[in-house]
Structures are given as structure tokens and as C-alpha cells.
Amino acid sequence: MHELAGQLDVSECAVHDALDKLAELQLLRASRDVLGAMRPVSPELGLEMLLQRQEDELMRRRQELELSKAAAAHAIAEYAGLRPDLAATDAAATATERLVGLDAIQARLEVLAREMSKECLSVMPGGAQSQASLDASRPLDDKAMRKGIALLTLYQDSARHDPATLTYARWMTEQGGMVRTCPMLPPRMLIFDRKVAVVPIDPSATKRGALCVRELGVVASLVALFEQTWNSAVPLGADRSKDTETGLTASEQELLRLLASGLTDEVAGRRLGISARSVRRQMAGLMERLEASSRFEAGLKAAQRGWLQ
Numbered sequence: 001m002h003e004l005a006g007q008l009d010v011s012e013c014a015v016h017d018a019l020d021k022l023a024e025l026q027l028l029r030a031s032r033d034v035l036g037a038m039r040p041v042s043p044e045l046g047l048e049m050l051l052q053r054q055e056d057e058l059m060r061r062r063q064e065l066e067l068s069k070a071a072a073a074h075a076i077a078e079y080a081g082l083r084p085d086l087a088a089t090d091a092a093a094t095a096t097e098r099l100v101g102l103d104a105i106q107a108r109l110e111v112l113a114r115e116m117s118k119e120c121l122s123v124m125p126g127g128a129q130s131q132a133s134l135d136a137s138r139p140l141d142d143k144a145m146r147k148g149i150a151l152l153t154l155y156q157d158s159a160r161h162d163p164a165t166l167t168y169a170r171w172m173t174e175q176g177g178m179v180r181t182c183p184m185l186p187p188r189m190l191i192f193d194r195k196v197a198v199v200p201i202d203p204s205a206t207k208r209g210a211l212c213v214r215e216l217g218v219v220a221s222l223v224a225l226f227e228q229t230w231n232s233a234v235p236l237g238a239d240r241s242k243d244t245e246t247g248l249t250a251s252e253q254e255l256l257r258l259l260a261s262g263l264t265d266e267v268a269g270r271r272l273g274i275s276a277r278s279v280r281r282q283m284a285g286l287m288e289r290l291e292a293s294s295r296f297e298a299g300l301k302a303a304q305r306g307w308l309q
Contacts, residue, residue, distance in 0.1 A: 025050065054306060058257075065228075069186060072225050097212040098201070105210050106136060109190070109198065112212075113140045116192040119150040121226045125185040127273025128162035129155075141172060151177035154226070154233055156185055156273035157251045169236050180233035183254035184271050186225050197222050248307060255282055257308055260299050 019038070022028045027046045028038045041049070099105045113120070144151060153172065159165040160181060169179045187203035197213045199222070200206040213219060234250070248256075251272060258268040265276040265283075272279070283295065290305075292298035302308055 051303070051306070055303075055308075058308065068225050068228060071221055072186060095213065095215040098209060099198075099212055100209040102207070105198070108210075108212055109140065112190075112192045112196055112198070113144055116144070116149060118193050119152065120144060121189075121191040121194075121223065121230075122151070122153040123185055123187070123189045123226060123229070124153060124155050124159075125188055125273060127156050127158035127165075129159065129165045129168070131164055134164060134168045138168070138171075141177065142175065145172075145175045145177055152226075152230065153177060153179045154185055154229060155179065155181050155236075157181045157183050157234075157249075158273040158278075160236075173236055179236040180230060181236060182229055182233040183251045185273075186229060189222055189226070191219065191222055191226065194223050195219060252282065252286060253307065255279065256286065256299075256302050259283065259295065260302070260308055 019028065022040070023038070025046075026049060027041055030038060040046075097108070099108050141151060151172065153169070155165065155169060159169065173179050188200055188206060190198045192198075195214065195216075197219045198210050199213065200208070200210050202208045213222075255268060255272060258271055259265075259279075263271070265279040269276045269279045283298075286302075287293075287295065287298045290298045290301045292301055299308075
């Protein structure tokens with residue numbers, strides 16, 4: 001080790017740490033010729049092993065996220081199948097209340113907003129929010145923040161490019177609310193004091209109505225899903241910085257992963273809250289940076305550079 005440190009002009013401690021790291025990455029292996037000595041693996045094999053570990057870690061993380069989404073979707077679907085006659089019963093006596101129509105939803109939200117005392121967790125997917133939705137939310141949000149209630153809201157990154165949504169989000173932060181953005185979000189939800197959740201009956205068709213859920217197990221699962229997404233999101237006041245290694249934004253990385261998994265431009269756009277046209281424009285820019293003549297070639301080069309992890 002002393003000789004190696006001299007050749008590299010570094011300290012023995014640095015050499016020791018580097019060798020430990022190489023051994024941890026399995027880029028050093030025990031020699032079969034010299035007892036107690038180590039030998040390096042070939043660069044080709046080492047690169048292949050590193051890429052495989054990155055792919056395995058990516059798959060593990062995606063599986064964890066899919067399991068969380070599946071658990072939330074299962075809980076929502078289970079309560080969406082309640083008999084229609086249960087909707088007419090007293091909400092305080094049932095675990096779930098079915099809300100049909102925008103008026104019914106708005107009326108229940110007004111009651112819940114008046115009753116909450118600590119916080120409201122909100123997930124608002126779909127990128128740009130409609131002006132009607134923003135106008136309906138403003139008086140409720142304003143009253144809650146005046147009462148000192150914590151409002152934590154998640155928008156998609158694409159909402160940063162919509163003037164109306166961005167103006168509303170900035171107004172919330174100025175009033176004391178907290179707003180973060182993320183490339184992809186779970187289905188729309190509102191959680192009041194971690195006791196009551198309002199979710200759409202059908203996330204793909206929110207006009208069908210909503211469920212007001214009081215079942216503690218379901219609400220706890222939704223809170224966990226919210227917190228997992230919140231911790232990976234970026235505050236509104238911070239720019240969506242690029243990854244120092246890849247030079248990509250989080251949205252660009254997520255777009256590459258979605259398209260690499262086989263999704264169409266339209267489906268990927270819905271996941272990211274942007275149009276299919278924006279997907280194609282972003283992908284064209286990524287192909288140019290990768291010097292790729294096709295999406296298939298772009299996918300291969302992105303994987304080789306570690307952009308899909």
C-alpha cells in the first residue's frame with residue numbers, strides 16, 4: 001500500500017479508503033494466485049456490474065412506489081363499491097360517504113374546512129389547475145390560513161409554467177402555506193387533520209364524484225403516500241435544479257423513465273401533467289443532447305450514461 005500511495009502521490013489513508021470502496025463495489029476480488037492479494041476486475045465486467053446494480057436499485061424503488069400506489073388504489077376502490085343506500089346515512093355514523101356532483105363535494109369541503117384545527121394535506125395533479133377550481137379553493141384556503149392551520153400542497157412541476165396556478169401557489173406561500181412540486185403525483189386527495197380524506201371515486205374522471213373517508217387505516221395509508229411524495233418534492237421558491245451528474249431536471253429524468261418503460265407520449269404526458277406535444281418537444285431535445293438518431297438509440301445511450309436510475 002505504501003508503494004501504491006507513492007506512485008499515485010496520495011496518502012496511504014486515501015489508498016486504503018479507495019481500495020475499501022472498490023471492494024465494496026466488487027471491483028476488486030481475491031487473487032487465486034497470491035494468497036491475501038486482491039485483483040481488479042476488467043473494466044468491461046466492472047461497468048456491466050455497476051449498471052446492473054443501478055438497474056436493480058431502480059427496479060426496487062419503482063416496485064416500492066407501485067406497491068404504495070396499489071395499496072392506496074385498492075383502499076379507494078374498496079370503498080367506492082359501497083351500496084348507494086349508504087350514501088344517504090349520517091356521515092358521522094359511517095366510515096365513508098359518497099359525494100355525487102360538484103355541489104355536494106364543495107359543500108362537504110366547506111364543512112371539513114370549518115371543522116379542521118391543525119393541517120390540510122393536498123395533492124393536486126394534472127399540472128395547470130382550472131380557474132374555477134382555484135376560485136373555489138381561495139376562500140377556504142384563506143380562512144384556514146387565517147386560523148393558523150398548516151396547508152401543505154403538492155402540484156406537478158408542469159404547474160410552474162401555468163400563470164394562473166403559479167400565481168395562486170405564490171399567494172398561498174405568501175400567506176403562510178407550503179407548496180412543493182414534483183414531476184409525478186399520486187391521485188388527487190385532500191386530508192384534514194389526518195383523520196378525514198376526500199378522494200375521487202375515479203381518479204381519471206373526477207367529475208364522477210368523490211369519497212369522504214374516515215376509516216383510520218385508509219387515511220393513514222394516504223398520509224404515508226403523501227409524505228413519501230412530499231419528501232421528494234421541491235419547494236415552490238426553489239428552482240428545479242439539474243442533477244449535477246446527468247445535467248437533467250427531475251422532469252426530464254422521469255420522462256425518460258416513462259418512455260423507456262413503453263408508455264406512449266399521450267400517457268407519459270398525462271402522468272407528468274403536460275401535453276403530448278410537450279413530451280415530443282422535450283424528447284427531441286434529449287435526443288439531440290444524446291446525439292441519438294432514434295428514441296431506441298436514445299434509450300440505450302441514456303441507460304449507458306446512468307440517466308435512467
